[in-house]
Amino acid sequence: MSTIWILIPPLIAALLAGIRTPRAWVPGITVASCLVVLALAARTAWVVAAGGSVTADLGPAWANWVAVDGLSALILLLIAFVATTAAIYSIGYLAHGDLTLVKLRLYHANFNLFVFSMLAIPLIAEPTLVWIVVELTTLASALLVSFENTREALEAAWKYVVLSLMGAGFALFGFLVLFAAMRATGGETYTWAGLVAAAPRMPPLLMQTAFLLVLIGLGTKVGLVPMHTWLPDAHSQAPSPVCALLSGVETTSILYVILRFFPIMQAVPEAHAETWALVLGLISVGTAAFLLLQVHDYKRLFAFSTVEHMGIMLTAVGLGASAHYGAMQQIVSHAVTKSFCFFAAGATLLAVGTREIVAVRGLIGRAPAAAAALLLGGLGITGAPPLAVFLSEFAILKAGLATGHYVATGLLAVFIVIAFFGVMLHVNRMVFGTPEAAIPDAAPEHAAGHSSLPISCALALVLSAVPVLVLGVYVPAPLNALLQQAAAALSR
């Protein structure tokens, strides 16, 4: 089977959503496309986990440009899963009456293009082409972030586009320098695998420059502090299913590109790539943990939690090979839990019509389903046992202590605890707090009073709750094999 076929369904779906299909079909087309993608991605992941090789059958000249190993298969599977639940969630979330057909088509066309560009990131192995699809993720999601067309949403989209593209400019130069470094050794194949092979002969100065440019450039899009300023805006203003995609898998698929540098950089120990990861990661976790305490908007709460989680992943990569398994586990648990959190936040928004934390009190009485989901999401994302994130964070901390990184591990643990209290303080008040005398209506953004959750939203919540609950107690054997292969891909 040719892996590249995974890219076809979203393209067809984007086209169909854009032309004259009946209104009722448009959301269904997206869901169907995502289900096909999920099936193909699961099959690819299954084959890779079983030790088989999946290469694209493209003919000799292009043969190296598409390659899937454990790490890319893992990212592919996560993107497909979150895209599917987000597509299902979108049906009910956008079902309110005042949405014009043009807007609906715009949403679904962009949604599918966004999924297409994200799926292409792990599939393509040629770094400059990866850079282009990273650009496409920004451009395809820009109009999704500004979808609500409010002043705030436009501001968020603008910051998102300008800062992401600014970072991408630096990253482009980094990839060109990397190409020059490879050519200086007479290397022929400019792919991730070719770079790992050529790395010991490449000029260290060029590799170091390329690494830092890409770390800073793409780190902007991952949301690493201090380049994170756009992230809470964009990840809170977009419609909730889009937030789930942005926060759950877009950030990690960009982080994946940075992770591809670590096996290459191990050939130049004097570049200290892992120290960079450790320091930048800890700064991100720490800053996000404290910023979490002062948010006013519950979607921003989860957005800052994404900054925190990206920091945890990067820290784990910096802790060395024994923490890599935990880092991969964290990527999985973050993707499933964070998308669940944004679905819960969307359900809350549908029920109360405001994003202000202070305006939501005693949600458990008004909208029990949304309240329960919000509570599970809050507990899940902050690493309460026995949920998925707990297991992965525990694995990282354990590996950190075992390798003697006491200071870094201690700081990481403290920041994780602060973030736990930061998130749960707000969530607890929203769910159980006593309603104040009168809740002032802060200009409802949606028609409030959807006290019953749309069925498709409930279905998406249930589907994404399954891995959040299951992966906390049990990691299935094929997934375990995939995680181990992915972790191994981070070392030479």
Place this chain on the structure above:
Amino acid sequence: MSDATRQLVENLNALAAGLFLLTSFGIVAMRQARGCLTLFIVQSLLLAASAALLGLRFGSGHLYGVALVNLITKPVIVPWLLRKVAPAGLYTRREVDQVLNIPTTLLIALALAIGAYFLGVPLSRAVGMEYQGPNVPIGIAGLLLGAFTLTVRREALPLLIGLLAMENGAFLAGILIAHDLSMLVELAIATDGLIIVFIVGVLVRAVAQQVGTTAVGELASLKEGPARRSAPEAGP
């Protein structure tokens, strides 16, 4: 190629790169939005010229292709796309209140260009090509000045030009150090630039309709802190 011709080609390339640096300075400091666009077109023409000259120098047909792609997309399609999608008032805007005044801006830009030189020369040497033109240091300067433009400007058009100028800078270095990059990649990058113009144009039009300004840099209602614009008051 005779030594004299090679010398001439190298000197012409150095001239093109030097003028490229001047346009980068101009884009940071130019107040008129339309002037920024003109400077960007001149800059793209200089990039194309440098690509063609390097193509001559290395005998690489590939670089002629890069020059041609640049010649078609940036001076022709970018202004056309902008006219199609961006709001009408975009060109006529003039920025009176920049974040920094112009002498300060230029002084910082100069410091960035000098920094780019010290970064670029060792980099250029490490690549170890037989001809080390000024493309790498000036390309880095273009990249940094483009990023600097993004931080000091508030109007939509100069900000968009800043983004595209960053890409031009990366490319000016790229045509020397990565001159045998696949043509497919070059075409994809050029297309990507056009998509940037389209999406940014659509966004700016939405901002102009919804907020009534094209000074998108002044949008700043999303932030943390106690004084939130839309925070509800506590009780009646």
